[in-house]
Amino acid sequence: MVATLLRTRRLVLRPLELADVPRLAEVxxxxxxxxxxxxxxxxxxxxxxxxxxxxxxxxPEGMGYLTFLLDGVVIGYGHLRPSHELPAPAVEIGWSIGRAHWGLGLAGEAARALLEHGFEGLGLPAVWALVRPENEPSLRLAGRLGFVEVASGVHYGAEHRVFVRLGETTPRVGALPRR
Incomplete structure (x- = not known):
């Protein structure tokens, strides 16, 4: 699990706990x-x-499922973990928040914190996202987060678009060395 709390301007992201179940059930x-x-x-x-x-x-150390809290109240969850659908060593990100908090930028804020943790804290070379083609808000958010669509296919039992976001230190194919 993620060893430390992740904090953003408005949110706290902490490891998922069974005590979160009643509030997540409401969400x-x-x-x-x-x-x-x-x-x-x-x-x-x-x-x-x-x-x-x-x-x-x-x-793996530093990865897992996290609960998103706004003013101490659970509003959703996310994950940064090895993918169950993509070839190893792909690390997958995901996010979901309750409808009452849609359109406020909170999912993006949480996802940016997860990405920063993955790239800067864990040194990941890339993070992957699988998004259903009909999930327009998540498709838009993936674009705002700098993900690039690279494929599509059936994952988790349904059609998904496959996105990747490379870390800043990941060598790019065809990139010339700096002098």
Whole structure:
């Protein structure tokens, strides 16, 4: 799990805990909020099962699932972890926040913190994102975050567009050495 808290101007990102289940169940009770997650998290028992799977899993140091808190209240979650769908050593990012917080820039703020942690804190050369083609807000956010679409395919049981964001120190193909 991520060893330290990540902080942004408005948010705290901390490791997911089972104590977050009741609030996450409220967030995901809205079917629009959980529609892109590949699992219907609108029922509290499903949220508990989902959280138990994630909190009991083993992740490399500094990676895992995090809860997004605004003024101490859980508004969503995100992850930075090895991908279950892309070839190793791909590290995948994901984010989701409750509808009451859409359009406020909070998902982008949280995702930028995860990216900064991945690139600067963990030294990752690249971070990958899988986004459903119909998920326009996440497609726009991936673009604002500097992700580049590189492929599409069936992942997590549904069609996804595949994006990558290279770290600043990642050598670019065809790049000339600096003199």
């Amino acid at each position: 995901f009770a809205d079917p629009e909020t959980s529609r892109w997650l590949g699992r219907d998290l609108s029922r509290p028992e499903v949220v508990r099962e989902w959280a138990e799977e994630r909190t009991s899993a083993s992740y």
